[in-house]
Amino acid sequence: MPFDIPILNPLRAIVGPNNVLTSAEDTIPYSFDGTAALTQMPGCVVFPKDAGQIAGILQIANEKRVPVVTRGSGTGLSGGSLPCPDCIVLCTAKMDKILELDRANLTLLCETGVTTLAIADAAVGAGLFYPPDPGSMKISTIGGNVAENSGGLRGLKYGVTRNYVMGLEVVLPDGELMWLGNKCVKDVAGYSLKDLFIGSEGTLGVISKVLLRLIPKPASKKTMVATFNQMDQAADSVSAIIAAQIIPCTLEFLDRTTIHCVEDFAKIGLPLDCEALLLMETDGHPAVVAEEAAHMERICREQGCLEVRVAKTDEEAVKLASARRSAFSALARVAPTTILEDATVPRSELARMIRFVEAIAKKYRLRIGTFGHMGDGNLHPTFLTDERNTEEMHRVEEAFKEIFDEAIRLGGTITGEHGIGLAKKAFLPKFAGGAQMRVMRELRRVLDPKGILNPGKMFD
Amino acid sequence: MSLPGSHLKNLDYSVLQQCMHCGLCLPTCPTYDATKLERNSPRGRISLMRAIADGKLEASKAFAEEMYYCLGCLACMTACPAGVNYAELFEHARAEAEQSRVMDSPFRRLIRGFTLHWLFMDLRRLQWVGLAIRLYQTLGLQALLRNSGVLNLFPKRLRELEAMTPAIQPEFSSELIRPVTPPQGQRRYRVAMLIGCAQDLIFSDVNRDTVEVLSRNGCEVVTPPEQFCCGSLHAHNGEWELAQVLARKQIDQFPPDEFDAIISNAAGCGSHLKHYSKLLEHDPVYRKSAEQWDRKLKDIHEWLAEIGIAAPANRPGRGEAVAYHEACHLCHGQQITVQPRQVLRSIPNLKLREISESTWCCGSAGIYNLIQPEMAGELLERKLKNILASDAQILATANPGCMLQIINGAKRQNIELRVVHPVTLLAEAYRSESSTRIGDPETVRKGRAV
Ligand SMILES: Cc1cc2nc3c(=O)[nH]c(=O)nc-3n(C[C@H](O)[C@H](O)[C@H](O)COP(=O)(O)OP(=O)(O)OC[C@H]3O[C@@H](n4cnc5c(N)ncnc54)[C@H](O)[C@@H]3O)c2cc1C
Ligand code: SF4
Ligand code: SF4
Numbered sequence: 070m071p072f073d074i075p076i077l078n079p080l081r082a083i084v085g086p087n088n089v090l091t092s093a094e095d096t097i098p099y100s101f102d103g104t105a106a107l108t109q110m111p112g113c114v115v116f117p118k119d120a121g122q123i124a125g126i127l128q129i130a131n132e133k134r135v136p137v138v139t140r141g142s143g144t145g146l147s148g149g150s151l152p153c154p155d156c157i158v159l160c161t162a163k164m165d166k167i168l169e170l171d172r173a174n175l176t177l178l179c180e181t182g183v184t185t186l187a188i189a190d191a192a193v194g195a196g197l198f199y200p201p202d203p204g205s206m207k208i209s210t211i212g213g214n215v216a217e218n219s220g221g222l223r224g225l226k227y228g229v230t231r232n233y234v235m236g237l238e239v240v241l242p243d244g245e246l247m248w249l250g251n252k253c254v255k256d257v258a259g260y261s262l263k264d265l266f267i268g269s270e271g272t273l274g275v276i277s278k279v280l281l282r283l284i285p286k287p288a289s290k291k292t293m294v295a296t297f298n299q300m301d302q303a304a305d306s307v308s309a310i311i312a313a314q315i316i317p318c319t320l321e322f323l324d325r326t327t328i329h330c331v332e333d334f335a336k337i338g339l340p341l342d343c344e345a346l347l348l349m350e351t352d353g354h355p356a357v358v359a360e361e362a363a364h365m366e367r368i369c370r371e372q373g374c375l376e377v378r379v380a381k382t383d384e385e386a387v388k389l390a391s392a393r394r395s396a397f398s399a400l401a402r403v404a405p406t407t408i409l410e411d412a413t414v415p416r417s418e419l420a421r422m423i424r425f426v427e428a429i430a431k432k433y434r435l436r437i438g439t440f441g442h443m444g445d446g447n448l449h450p451t452f453l454t455d456e457r458n459t460e461e462m463h464r465v466e467e468a469f470k471e472i473f474d475e476a477i478r479l480g481g482t483i484t485g486e487h488g489i490g491l492a493k494k495a496f497l498p499k500f501a502g503g504a505q506m507r508v509m510r511e512l513r514r515v516l517d518p519k520g521i522l523n524p525g526k527m528f529d
Numbered sequence: 530m531s532l533p534g535s536h537l538k539n540l541d542y543s544v545l546q547q548c549m550h551c552g553l554c555l556p557t558c559p560t561y562d563a564t565k566l567e568r569n570s571p572r573g574r575i576s577l578m579r580a581i582a583d584g585k586l587e588a589s590k591a592f593a594e595e596m597y598y599c600l601g602c603l604a605c606m607t608a609c610p611a612g613v614n615y616a617e618l619f620e621h622a623r624a625e626a627e628q629s630r631v632m633d634s635p636f637r638r639l640i641r642g643f644t645l646h647w648l649f650m651d652l653r654r655l656q657w658v659g660l661a662i663r664l665y666q667t668l669g670l671q672a673l674l675r676n677s678g679v680l681n682l683f684p685k686r687l688r689e690l691e692a693m694t695p696a697i698q699p700e701f702s703s704e705l706i707r708p709v710t711p712p713q714g715q716r717r718y719r720v721a722m723l724i725g726c727a728q729d730l731i732f733s734d735v736n737r738d739t740v741e742v743l744s745r746n747g748c749e750v751v752t753p754p755e756q757f758c759c760g761s762l763h764a765h766n767g768e769w770e771l772a773q774v775l776a777r778k779q780i781d782q783f784p785p786d787e788f789d790a791i792i793s794n795a796a797g798c799g800s801h802l803k804h805y806s807k808l809l810e811h812d813p814v815y816r817k818s819a820e821q822w823d824r825k826l827k828d829i830h831e832w833l834a835e836i837g838i839a840a841p842a843n844r845p846g847r848g849e850a851v852a853y854h855e856a857c858h859l860c861h862g863q864q865i866t867v868q869p870r871q872v873l874r875s876i877p878n879l880k881l882r883e884i885s886e887s888t889w890c891c892g893s894a895g896i897y898n899l900i901q902p903e904m905a906g907e908l909l910e911r912k913l914k915n916i917l918a919s920d921a922q923i924l925a926t927a928n929p930g931c932m933l934q935i936i937n938g939a940k941r942q943n944i945e946l947r948v949v950h951p952v953t954l955l956a957e958a959y960r961s962e963s964s965t966r967i968g969d970p971e972t973v974r975k976g977r978a979v
Pocket of ligand 3: 557558559560569570571574598600601602603604605606616631767
């Protein structure tokens with residue numbers, strides 16, 4: 070529903086009339102993000118080009134108490150950038166410049182709407198490495214990555230987005246600009262507010278610039294695929310690899326359904342006659358790589374794997390990784406609606422969690438495809454369903470509740486990387502507990518007293 | 530329109546639902562890349578189509594314009610892991626736009642009536658028009674008009690269009706190719722050859738080259754002089770019923786069980802021709818033969834790679850470098866990327882050089898360059914830049930639209946670049962190796978050879 074002119078005109082004055090969208094044809098495409106089965110029309114969509122314009126937009130919104138939902142590329146999987154009714158969607162897609170690559174300090178400074186891939190490419194261009202590589206990296210924005218503290222396929226060894234954020238420029242709801250962090254490796258001046266904004270899901274401020282840490286490129290790497298007849302053999306292999314104190318950069322898991330969907334799309338010759346597949350990659354000094362690879366292969370064989378295949382060329386390794394990144398979308402080939410979960414458990418509990426998910430799927434008569442960052446203990450059981458089948462959707466909900474409960478019981482968390490947003494809002498209080506909820510609420514009130522930033526998301 | 534009610538509402542909903550809005554197609558979409566607006570992206574367009582199917586949006590003018598801003602390049606289909614059939618959605622969406630008449634105007638009706646309902650329904654009519662343009666060009670009228678300055682009296686857009694009029698070939702395919710061309714050596718296959726519309730008028734030599742190459746590779750080639758349009762222009766421009774009429778005519782003319790393969794050498798036609806079964810799925814009489822048709826329909830490179838390319842012994846030339854631009858409807862529409870390169874690599878004395886963004890649309894996109902000159906121009910610029918960076922002297926591409934677009938662009942920028950169909954390079958190489966000179970242009974022109 071378009072707003073009245075009183076708010077639109079000042080917005081147009083700030084970003085220019087072409088950068089304020091109000092018609093149905095223009096705004097319907099912003100009425101959802103990557104999350105299944107959630108839609109909500111925004112009031113309007115605006116495209117700022119810098120922090121100054123963001124400040125102007127927020128000031129107007131704050132004054133008129135109009136909700137603002139910040140959006141990068143809308144690939145989020147918890148409804149974080151789903152509009153609230155009659156909100157302003159503040160889309161950062163046009164803030165897509167890399168501002169500086171500092172080779173002396175190994176840092177990269179960019180605007181918030183730059184894609185993860187563009188950052189990774191710029192790093193490679195300078196002979197450096199930016200490790201976080203979420204499955205959506207081709208299009209996800211760095212702002213979205215920071216706001217969700219996204220992980221990727223290399224989390225096990227290299228950590229998540231947080232581990233690479235050195236500084237942030239943030240605009241507060243009243244339009245005030247804040248620079249948090251710097252190029253120093255060490256900095257303990259005051260609270261680490263920068264860290265507060267990482268994973269804040271657009272609820273505390275709008276990130277306008279990001280300063281990232283880059284690292285030297287590993288000298289070599291080896292990529293392998295191991296196949297298994299049983300899913301828990303793969304899980305046990307991962308637990309055993311961790312227990313053997315090997316930290317490869319990638320330990321990704323695909324189950325049978327996912328393997329078939331991915332192969333159907335990518336056609337790279339994945340083995341189809343197995344129940345589970347592990348994509349393993351180790352990188353670093355060639356001698357260490359060779360040793361770790363051999364050790365991992367040995368462990369997989371001990372756990373009874375069917376075969377271990379080594380990627381022969383870099384190209385083949387890249388293909389395997391990109392195929393893995395398409396897993397979630399590829400699952401949509403077999404069902405109209407794919408709802409995925411993000412439960413994460415300590416890695417010693419992986420096999421138990423996998424078995425539990427299998428049992429739950431059976432209990433609720435649901436089709437499921439599971440893949441995930443197994444090395445991080447982060448599984449994505451994905452229900453293959455149809456949002457128009459209300460009865461089945463109800464069973465999906467019930468199944469999720471049980472999976473969450475089990476994850477918490479095993480000492481895990483309800484979301485490893487996709488965030489709370491709307492999708493997991495109901496589960497947060499139970500997981501976080503009263504004290505944490507109170508502190509989070511109070512923090513949010515201090516930074517956003519009028520509650521205009523992404524209201525209704527994460528918690529009320 | 531054949532179906533009562535809305536095209537999109539009648540569409541199997543699961544086709545729309547297939548898009549799980551992950552956004553992985555966005556970076557490969559040329560229009561999204563240019564504007565960064567979701568409505569100009571595949572995901573955004575699909576959401577608009579779905580909104581219409583759900584009854585949440587009318588097929589408005591803005592909707593129709595959006596569907597015509599889409600290039601139909603299908604890069605999104607290659608990128609989409611979820612297997613969304615954007616080609617099908619896109620055709621229905623344009624049909625919806627036409628059905629709603631929101632873009633209707635007397636001028637547009639006239640143009641569409643003339644081109645889609647009349648001109649491209651019968652290739653003879655197209656040849657008459659081609660003949661008229663040929664006369665205009667060969668009698669020196671064009672030069673006269675261009676030099677006289679009279680053209681300056683026309684609006685800028687018309688002048689630009691005039692400058693884009695392609696040179697019509699001195700002979701149409703039927704004057705270059707016999708109805709049946711025997712194979713050289715033993716007959717291995719019997720194939721039909723579709724001459725296309727634009728290909729026939731502007732690049733009839735490509736058709737001749739295709740027939741020569743097929744013959745050299747053991748195919749008997751059936752090429753009736755009078756053929757029909759494949760209907761892709763109609764389907765892409767919202768005229769489903771006409772597309773169905775044309776599909777039936779094609780199947781009647783080339784009963785699929787009489788041939789080992791039906792060959793197309795124009796990417797845009799091929800990618801449409803391979804989906805007659807979808808077009809005629811509700812036609813009880815033609816459904817079965819349409820399915821067979823789809824199986825027999827082969828792009829020329831695909832067919833050559835399948836039957837094995839006889840390697841030419843030599844090729845005239847100075848060891849030039851050839852760059853390959855992938856026509857959207859070959860790489861995205863038909864997923865054919867390896868075979869044309871195989872054809873080029875089979876030719877001696879020629880270096881294949883890869884260009885960056887080889888699968889990025891050149892802006893030709895059917896008649897897109899006529900209706901969306903701005904976007905088409907930006908894409909052409911980008912393409913030329915990538916070609917230039919490769920330092921190649923020859924550009925090979927397998928679609929008449931792309932060939933024309935790049936020829937025009939190179940001409941405007943005074944770039945010396947030979948633009949050819951890959952098959953032409955192969956035919957030239959074959960010609961140079963045989964003393965009998967099967968396809969010698971001179972003999973061909975006299976209507977004797979091939
Ligand atoms: C196919 C697919 C694969 C994926 N794989 C992974 C994966 O491997 N690992 C992973 O962690 N995630 C993954 N995701 C989830 C998603 O891509 C990430 O959460 C990503 O970081 C979102 O980026 P975005 O630019 O699309 O942000 P959006 O979806 O637009 O926004 C996400 C959240 O960030 C907030 N936000 C965005 N920009 C800003 C800003 N500038 N300032 C403040 N807040 C902001 C929004 O308000 C919202 O709450 C995947 C998603 C898909 C569709
Ligand atoms: S078309 Fe495919 S790639 Fe694009 S958003 Fe939809 S599902 Fe994702
Ligand atoms: S067909 Fe081409 S222009 Fe149209 S949505 Fe797909 S990628 Fe974009």
